Amino acid sequence: MPPNPAEPPEERDAALPGLARAAARTGGAVARARRAKQAAPVEPAAVDPVARVVLDVPLAHLDRPFDYAVPAPMAEAARPGVRVKVRFAGQDVDGYVVARVAESDHGGRLTPLRRVVSAEPVLSAEVAALCDAVAERYAGAASDVRRLAVPPRHATTEKQPTGPEPPLPAGLDAAEAWAGYPAAEPFLRHLRDGGAPRGVWGAAPGEDWPLLLAHLAAAALAAGRGSVLCLPDHKDVARLDDALRELLGEGHHVVLGAAAGPAARYRDFLAVSRGDRRIAIGTRSAAFAPVRDLGLVVVWDDGDDLHAEPRAPYPHTREVLLLRSEATGAAALVGGFARTVEADQLLRSGWAHEIEAPRAELRERVLVAVTGASEMDFRRDPLTAAARMPRQVFDAVRWGLEHGPVLVQTPRAGYALRLACDRCREPARCAACTGPLQIPGPTDPPRCRWCATEAPGWTCGECGGHGLRAPVVGNLRTSDELGRTFPKVPVVTSSADRVRDRVGPEPRIVVATPGAEPVAEGGFAVVVLLDSWLVLGRDAMRVGEEALRRWCNAVGLVRPGGRALAVGDPAAPALQALVRWDPAGFAAREAEERRTANLPPAARIATITGDAGAVDDALTLLALPEGGDVLGPLPEGEEERVVVRVPRRDGPALSAALGELQRVRSARKLEPVRIQVDPSEI
Structure with missing residues (x-):
C-alpha cells in the first residue's frame, strides 16, 4: 500500500524499506514466472522440429544460422523465408527462418521460437544464398545485405492479394x-x-x-x-x-x-x-x-x-x-x-x-567534332568567353535550333563558382574567414562560400586590384550567356536542384549538368559539351573513363543524323575516343595501363579506414595472402587509411581474410574499422 502523504515524514521514511521489499518480491515473482514459462517444455512440431534462423544482428562473429525448436502451434507458419522473433542473449531479436530440419547439431536443449511475425515467406532460398555470397565477396555481414534485399514489412499491404499476371501480347519480335x-x-x-x-x-x-x-x-x-x-x-x-x-x-x-x-x-x-x-x-x-x-x-x-x-x-x-x-x-x-x-x-x-x-552504322548515327584550345591554353586563361565558347559553339547551336532542341552540357551547377583577380589571377578570398568567393546569381554581389559574408568592395591582397573574373562558371551563367546570344529562344536549365525528365521537340536550349540531362522528344539536334578541361582535371584513377562516360551519355541523347561538339584539347585521349565513338578501344587501353600499374581490375584491392590504433590492430590480425602488399597508412581527415592489394587470382582469398578479420574484431570487441572491397576510387 502506498504511503499516506498526511503521515509524519519519519513514519513515511520508515515504511519505505518495507514497500521496496514488497515491490522486489513482486518483481521477483514475475521474473520467476517468466523464466518458468520459458523453461517449461514445449511440444515440438511433428515434422522437422528444428528451425535454422539467421538473426538481424550486425555482428560479424554471429553471422551464421542458429537452431531453434519449432513449437507445434507454429509448425505450419514457421516456413523457410518467414520473419520470426527469437530469444537471443537475453533479448528478443528479429530473424528469418532459412531451413527446417529434423535434427540439430546442438547437443543441448533448443530454445523455442518466440513467435512467427508473419507467415509470408519474404526471404527465398535463392536470395538468402545471394546475400551470403555478396557478404563473402565484400567481407561484410549477411545481415547488412539482407536489409538491402528485403524491404520493411507493411502489415496492411501483406493482407491484400496480388492480381494475376495478364497474358503476353502477340506479335512481339x-x-x-x-x-x-x-x-x-x-x-x-x-x-x-x-x-x-x-x-x-x-x-x-x-x-x-x-x-x-x-x-x-x-x-x-x-x-x-x-x-x-x-x-x-x-x-x-x-x-x-x-x-x-x-x-x-x-x-x-x-x-x-x-x-x-x-x-x-x-x-x-x-x-x-x-x-x-x-x-x-x-x-x-x-x-x-x-x-x-x-x-x-x-x-x-x-x-x-x-x-x-x-x-x-x-x-x-x-x-x-x-x-x-x-x-x-x-x-x-x-x-x-x-x-x-x-x-x-x-x-x-x-x-x-x-x-x-557495325562501324558504318555508328558513323551515320552522329557526327562528333572537337574545337577549342589545348589544355595548357585553358590553364593559362580559362576565363575568356572565346576560349570557353568559341565561335563554333554558337554556329552549332544556331544550326541545331533550325532542326530542334539543343543540349549544352556543363560540368558545374550554379553561376560563378570560383572568383579570381582579373589582374593577377590570384584566387579571391573572404576577408573574414579566407574562404573562396563566389557569385550566386547574375544580380548578386560576391559572397563567401564558407561563411556567406558579402564582399561588394573586394580588394586583391596581392596586387590591390578590384576586378573579379570567374575561372569556373556553372549552368546558370552559361544559360545567361546563351540567352543573350539567342534572345528569342527559350533557355531552360536542369541540375541536381531541379532535374527535368523530358522536353518537347520545339527549338530550345537546354543547359544541363552531367546526369541531369532530360530526354528530348525525337532526340536533340545538337549536343555541345563545354569545359572538358575541368572534367579531365580531377585527380582520380577513373577520371578519363568517367569523363568519357558522361560525354557518351549526353551524345547518346542526340537524334540519328545529329551532331555533337566538344570544347577542349583535341589531343586528349578521351576526346579522341569520343570523336571516333570508340569507348571500347578506350576501355581496352585503360585496362592495359592499369595492368601495367597493377591497378584494378588487374589487381584486387581493399581499403581499411579508421583510427590509427584500430587500423594498426586490423593489419596485425589480417592474414594477407602471399604476394599481397599494404600501401599506407595515409591520413584521411581525422582517420587513417591503408590500401591492401593482391593479384586478381587471389581476390577470393583476400575477401576471406578480410571476413575473418571482421569476425575476430567483432568477437574481441575491438575498435571499429571500415572495410571496402574494390572501392570505385582509391
Missing part, C-alpha cells in the same frame, strides 16, 4: 528490334531456348535503349523466365517503366524503389515474391528482387557511381547481378553507351561476348 546489332541474334536465340548467354552491349548514339531492354525482358518472359533490370537513377527507371508499359501493357512488371513509399514498395515486392510478376526493374536494391525462374539480369550504365551501395558492405550492382547470374544460370547483359574497364575484363576473360553496332 525482339529480333527485329535488335536487328542493328548482329551479335544480338545468337544472344536472343539462346535466351529463348533457356540458355545463359552473357553479353557486353555498347549502345549506339541515339538508340532507344529502354525499348531494346524491354524487348529482352519480353523474350525471357515468353520463354517462361523472369528478369531483373537495374539502372542508376529514377530517370532511367522511369524511361524503362514507360517502355515496358508501352510494349507489354499493364501488369507485367513492377518498379522496386523507396521513392514509391513503404506500402507501394512492399506491395510490388510481394507481387514478385509470390510469383505474380516476373519482371522487376529499379535501382540498386532491385538486384536482390526475388523473381521466380530468373532467366535474365541486366545492368545499364554500370560505370555510374550510383550503382555503388553507400552502406556496408558497399556492394556494386554489377557484381551482385553477375554473382546471381552464375548461381542461377541466368543470362547476363552489361550495357551502356560507354564501357567500363570491368566490362572490358569480362570480354577479355571470355566470360561475355561483345554486342556492338
Whole structure:
C-alpha cells in the first residue's frame, strides 16, 4: 500500500524499506514466472522440429544460422523465408527462418521460437544464398545485405492479394528490334531456348535503349523466365517503366524503389515474391528482387557511381547481378553507351561476348567534332568567353535550333563558382574567414562560400586590384550567356536542384549538368559539351573513363543524323575516343595501363579506414595472402587509411581474410574499422 502523504515524514521514511521489499518480491515473482514459462517444455512440431534462423544482428562473429525448436502451434507458419522473433542473449531479436530440419547439431536443449511475425515467406532460398555470397565477396555481414534485399514489412499491404499476371501480347519480335546489332541474334536465340548467354552491349548514339531492354525482358518472359533490370537513377527507371508499359501493357512488371513509399514498395515486392510478376526493374536494391525462374539480369550504365551501395558492405550492382547470374544460370547483359574497364575484363576473360553496332552504322548515327584550345591554353586563361565558347559553339547551336532542341552540357551547377583577380589571377578570398568567393546569381554581389559574408568592395591582397573574373562558371551563367546570344529562344536549365525528365521537340536550349540531362522528344539536334578541361582535371584513377562516360551519355541523347561538339584539347585521349565513338578501344587501353600499374581490375584491392590504433590492430590480425602488399597508412581527415592489394587470382582469398578479420574484431570487441572491397576510387 502506498504511503499516506498526511503521515509524519519519519513514519513515511520508515515504511519505505518495507514497500521496496514488497515491490522486489513482486518483481521477483514475475521474473520467476517468466523464466518458468520459458523453461517449461514445449511440444515440438511433428515434422522437422528444428528451425535454422539467421538473426538481424550486425555482428560479424554471429553471422551464421542458429537452431531453434519449432513449437507445434507454429509448425505450419514457421516456413523457410518467414520473419520470426527469437530469444537471443537475453533479448528478443528479429530473424528469418532459412531451413527446417529434423535434427540439430546442438547437443543441448533448443530454445523455442518466440513467435512467427508473419507467415509470408519474404526471404527465398535463392536470395538468402545471394546475400551470403555478396557478404563473402565484400567481407561484410549477411545481415547488412539482407536489409538491402528485403524491404520493411507493411502489415496492411501483406493482407491484400496480388492480381494475376495478364497474358503476353502477340506479335512481339525482339529480333527485329535488335536487328542493328548482329551479335544480338545468337544472344536472343539462346535466351529463348533457356540458355545463359552473357553479353557486353555498347549502345549506339541515339538508340532507344529502354525499348531494346524491354524487348529482352519480353523474350525471357515468353520463354517462361523472369528478369531483373537495374539502372542508376529514377530517370532511367522511369524511361524503362514507360517502355515496358508501352510494349507489354499493364501488369507485367513492377518498379522496386523507396521513392514509391513503404506500402507501394512492399506491395510490388510481394507481387514478385509470390510469383505474380516476373519482371522487376529499379535501382540498386532491385538486384536482390526475388523473381521466380530468373532467366535474365541486366545492368545499364554500370560505370555510374550510383550503382555503388553507400552502406556496408558497399556492394556494386554489377557484381551482385553477375554473382546471381552464375548461381542461377541466368543470362547476363552489361550495357551502356560507354564501357567500363570491368566490362572490358569480362570480354577479355571470355566470360561475355561483345554486342556492338557495325562501324558504318555508328558513323551515320552522329557526327562528333572537337574545337577549342589545348589544355595548357585553358590553364593559362580559362576565363575568356572565346576560349570557353568559341565561335563554333554558337554556329552549332544556331544550326541545331533550325532542326530542334539543343543540349549544352556543363560540368558545374550554379553561376560563378570560383572568383579570381582579373589582374593577377590570384584566387579571391573572404576577408573574414579566407574562404573562396563566389557569385550566386547574375544580380548578386560576391559572397563567401564558407561563411556567406558579402564582399561588394573586394580588394586583391596581392596586387590591390578590384576586378573579379570567374575561372569556373556553372549552368546558370552559361544559360545567361546563351540567352543573350539567342534572345528569342527559350533557355531552360536542369541540375541536381531541379532535374527535368523530358522536353518537347520545339527549338530550345537546354543547359544541363552531367546526369541531369532530360530526354528530348525525337532526340536533340545538337549536343555541345563545354569545359572538358575541368572534367579531365580531377585527380582520380577513373577520371578519363568517367569523363568519357558522361560525354557518351549526353551524345547518346542526340537524334540519328545529329551532331555533337566538344570544347577542349583535341589531343586528349578521351576526346579522341569520343570523336571516333570508340569507348571500347578506350576501355581496352585503360585496362592495359592499369595492368601495367597493377591497378584494378588487374589487381584486387581493399581499403581499411579508421583510427590509427584500430587500423594498426586490423593489419596485425589480417592474414594477407602471399604476394599481397599494404600501401599506407595515409591520413584521411581525422582517420587513417591503408590500401591492401593482391593479384586478381587471389581476390577470393583476400575477401576471406578480410571476413575473418571482421569476425575476430567483432568477437574481441575491438575498435571499429571500415572495410571496402574494390572501392570505385582509391
